[in-house]
Amino acid sequence: MPRRYRADPRSERISVEMEGMAVIYHRPSGITHLLAAPAPEILDALSDQALDVDGIAACLAAEFEIAAEDEIAAVVADRLIELEGAGLVARI
Amino acid sequence: MHSFTVRIGPVGFRVGSAWPRPVAALEAIYAGYPGPRDGIADFTVRLEPERPWRRFVRPSVAIRGDFILPDAVPMALRHGFLAAEMGMNLQMALGQRRFLLLHASAVERDGRVLLMTGESGAGKSTLAALLGERGWRLMGDEFALVDPVSGLIHAFPRAVSLKNAAIAMLRAEASEDRFGPELDGTPKGTLRHLRPRADAVARMDEPAAPALLLFPRYGHDRAIRPMGEAEIFVRLTQASTNYVALGEAGHAALARLVKTVPTRAIDYPDSAAALAIVDMLWAEQAR
């Protein structure tokens, strides 16, 4: 069973867009993060359901209208490490 | 304990001193200021001998109070007034929770506020003091207080701390009775404090909306640059001593400021050039 991740519900984040980035206030931590794509999209995907890396990649592929899911998965794995370190996503 | 109380904008202070001299200096420079609202000070500062016997023997002033830096160097008694000023700054930097506190100067005209922020030496304080003598209302040379609910800037018109060359510059503009004593050999060189004009003190309870934000830089050729929102946001979080402590309210207040207030970085070779740039940008944004 591949490792799955989960983010807090959208209502736990206040997001303001600046220069194409999301300035996010994360309510449970009281910490502000600046997120560049595709980190905000990953958070949104994980707010609805727990997903593994491939599941996230599939979500992003649909959203960004791009096909190469393998490449996306590599990027997603990278981003998940950062998001997990920031406490914005957690393993379940 | 010799005691002094004052209200500066929305903030009441109580300063206690083991010696009479710093209190006398505070009373002189803050002549005409009101006392704390309801007689209740938001913050307490204490000027004490570092050790009991140092009250008389080579007296040195330790800055204590509600919020302290435990290892700070005590100051010479002749700089006791400066110690009081630093103590009040420290309470604001470490303890202020009602307003988003920006390390910025603020001046107002026609009900709109010009904010200038930047590191020490950028000139924000001197420029604000000069503008304060030339038709603008000085709201503060050190801290700008952003109301998280209304987004308005509240005045915090402390005595302006003038350094070195800025002293002569302002002596040409303001009458001698508004100046404090000359303090030489301080960590920042020679200092003199200037009481803001009487109208700035009388109107200190009038907040106003921010209309222009500048990041000045002294000592470079004249230049005006736009800045991206994310960069402004991050730089302001670093210019604020309490952004994180205010939580969601701080985030909302800062995001609103960044989204609504036109912002420029400006470089200037001398204050005349800076004032010209301010005039130009102010006229532009007022259109």
Add this chain to the structure above:
Amino acid sequence: MPLVRALADPPGTAALDGAGWTALITIARAEQLLGSLAYRLEGRPMPGAAAAILADARRSAEQQQVQALWEAEMARRALAPLGVPVVLLKGTAFAAAKLPPSIGRSIGDLDILVPRESLDAVEAALIAAGWKWVKDDAYTLHYYKQWMHELPPLIHRERDRMIDVHHTILPLTARPTPDAAALIADSVALESGLRILSPADIIVHAAVHLFADGDLAGGLRNLWDIDRLLRSSDAHAGFWSALAARAERHGVTAAVAHAARQANALYATPIPREWMKWSPFDAWSRRRLLARDGWGRARRPVTRLAFYARSHWLRMPPAMLARHLWIKARDRRG
């Protein structure tokens, strides 16, 4: 002392003038009790300036609790794979379980209790998750590992927050030796999976922390915790005898009894008649607890020094104390 009076008797604050309020606020800040006081006085008639300051203090305490609970959650995530019980202590425990002392309470570092045998694994997991030693010199590390009831403090490199990892609640060198296994065995799980001590052990720990370990600096806050805990437990039948039994089991009967008496004396905490056996030490420690004037200054230097010396004496046998102070002094000289 105005702070103790205001906490014990909120309506009495109606008599305060401006200077009285200023002194009360300064003392409460110095004792880290401004947030607690702010909630205690919430809704009472008071001057506008006082109301504004106390409203700030409530917001500030709320934000501190968000940060403290987040730190606990991050520790939980880091330690979850180990499958060991992680027991929250002190302020974070109160906040996580929404116990009465948490209302307005300031919270500093995160304190957790784990089984002694999993200490190495916990340390490794925290370091892997971004915590690092605050001080990493050999003597400090050795001293803590050998003698203390906790790991040397760790700090998270991104969030700048400290964690103290305990394996019992008193130094190993101290004379009483609480039953650490029982503390963990009887702890209570919260929804998150983190745990808190049993109701009696929470009070035992607070009392031990105040009278058997520390030098009573900041003791008014600890005593306020104890007051809030005792009041909320007082109604349960058999609570006092259970507390007495628990204190005896951990070998800290005197400290727990002293804490209850002192809470009664300062905050009018209801305690059973048979617990009111005053000792000469009570008056002396009360002097220490109340050593703060209206400017926020610590008073009574001799009493404070005596309690500082006592705290070291309680923690270490004399020869070891001498060695410890010697090494610290040598260190200081560089």
Add this chain to the structure above:
Amino acid sequence: MAHEGPMNEEPREGHPAAEVAPTRRRLLMLGAVGASAVVTIRPALASTAGSILNCEIPVPDPGHSGNWIDADGKLVAPNTPGAYPPALRPLTGEQVKSNLRYGRSYPGTSYDQSRAYTNYIRRLQQGTSGFTCYASLQMPRG
């Protein structure tokens, strides 16, 4: 510094040119493996006891990088007898604290030189580079 992130790689013409070709632009951003996509805002002035490990204090501050530091921590002209040249790299809060508490010298400096640097730092004021780091050394009381 906290904001060495993706924002520095973006062109800054006030508004991003995202409207032109959103998909292509986003695809490019998506492909940036290795570049950081999460930047966390740190407090300018930390409020907790241990908030000192990562912050740095330049000695002296960049506005006075030519000056030397005398034994009292005052800034003096270069080559002043008894004074020390600037620190080669900024000191960390942790090093400063360890010097303040235990007298431990800074890496590669003598005891007296370390003392001079610390005296400089103890004189820092609001608005000077490094002040907020130094201010973060404050301990909670009580």
